[in-house]
Amino acid sequence: MMESGDGLPNHCAIATVTIHACFVIHYVGVVIIDAVVQVEGITKLYRGVPALRDVSLTVAPGITGLLGPNGSGKSTMIKALLGLVKTQSGAGQVLGHTWPGDVRQIRDLVGYLPEDDCYITGLVGVESVALMARLSGLAGTEALRRAHEMMDFCDFGEERYREIQSYSTGMRQKLKFAQALVHDPPLMILDEPTTGLDPDQRAAMLSRIGTLARRHGKSVILSTHILPDVRAVCDNVIILVGGTVRVVDSLENLSRPSSPTLHVTTLGDSSGLVAKATDAGFLVLQSDDGSLRIEGIEATDTERVWQWAAETQTSIRRMQPALNSLDKIFMDVAKGPQSLLTNDATESLNAGQ
Numbered sequence: 001m002m003e004s005g006d007g008l009p010n011h012c013a014i015a016t017v018t019i020h021a022c023f024v025i026h027y028v029g030v031v032i033i034d035a036v037v038q039v040e041g042i043t044k045l046y047r048g049v050p051a052l053r054d055v056s057l058t059v060a061p062g063i064t065g066l067l068g069p070n071g072s073g074k075s076t077m078i079k080a081l082l083g084l085v086k087t088q089s090g091a092g093q094v095l096g097h098t099w100p101g102d103v104r105q106i107r108d109l110v111g112y113l114p115e116d117d118c119y120i121t122g123l124v125g126v127e128s129v130a131l132m133a134r135l136s137g138l139a140g141t142e143a144l145r146r147a148h149e150m151m152d153f154c155d156f157g158e159e160r161y162r163e164i165q166s167y168s169t170g171m172r173q174k175l176k177f178a179q180a181l182v183h184d185p186p187l188m189i190l191d192e193p194t195t196g197l198d199p200d201q202r203a204a205m206l207s208r209i210g211t212l213a214r215r216h217g218k219s220v221i222l223s224t225h226i227l228p229d230v231r232a233v234c235d236n237v238i239i240l241v242g243g244t245v246r247v248v249d250s251l252e253n254l255s256r257p258s259s260p261t262l263h264v265t266t267l268g269d270s271s272g273l274v275a276k277a278t279d280a281g282f283l284v285l286q287s288d289d290g291s292l293r294i295e296g297i298e299a300t301d302t303e304r305v306w307q308w309a310a311e312t313q314t315s316i317r318r319m320q321p322a323l324n325s326l327d328k329i330f331m332d333v334a335k336g337p338q339s340l341l342t343n344d345a346t347e348s349l350n351a352g353q
């Protein structure tokens, strides 16, 4: 079997191209991106207590970060989409299938990595992945071949022949990932896939997620508390708080400051530069680490900053357009009033309908 250069076999690439074609409709000169998930009015009560309150959301193709404080309803939302919990209300579509009516077909098209461990004691790693392949309809030899391919993609060596009970946390996360991917689904729903991973393993996991989305056209819903992971790979962000959707927007939109701002890191004293920028009418904020945010100045206007630095003998180490901090957005949203931010992904989808 030929490979596509990143450990995934070519049939995987072909399948995802085909799937992608189903979700991107070309009209003359206009590309309308269809939604991967579009649901409305989902309410889920656990013994009368709401975990999801009239949730409506649209997930565009690409990688979407699903964020929220503990208990905000992320896992319940995922389980609801997969029909693993029954909801009191809600309707919509997932990958073009009616939700919740066609939930069995939907499950066939989704690779789910649950938050908790899920394996059968006594099996070795590759047997466990092959079992998942067989459960999703592949015949014995093909299931085993595919399981090995997925284990290669997840950087398993000889450990694939060890019993899973002996696996480290990182290996168990990789195993769940291989299990979720083995049937080549167009949509992956990953619940905390990097929890418990060391920095190298975490980077490798994020790189795999990026590869699946960018090279193989898969869509990913990534539920996580780790905001740098969202910054690293996500295109869009959904924030749930108290069972309601507070934000659905692209990461690019959320990151863009309300006015153009430069982030400048200097070596040593920067007071001269601060004075020059302030005299020129710009608001300058100094961070705890000593770096500066010069607000109101366009990224194309860096010449002026270099000039001020030269005039005040300030050494600039780095200068780049400033981004809003995802941590701050998250904290503001989590503690703030009902603030539904606009959703450029949803708007572009709605505009095309």
Ligand SMILES: Nc1ncnc2c1ncn2[C@@H]1O[C@H](COP(=O)(O)OP(=O)(O)OP(=O)(O)O)[C@@H](O)[C@H]1O
Pocket (backbone or CB within 6 Å): 046, 047, 050, 051, 068, 069, 070, 071, 072, 073, 074, 075, 076, 077
């Ligand atoms: N099986 C259950 N029975 C009763 N209540 C539940 C059950 N599962 C979840 N809940 C409650 O529903 C709410 C949402 O929980 P959920 O696990 O969906 O949140 P979460 O955002 O995934 O949390 P975390 O980030 O901690 O995993 C919480 O108040 C939780 O206690």
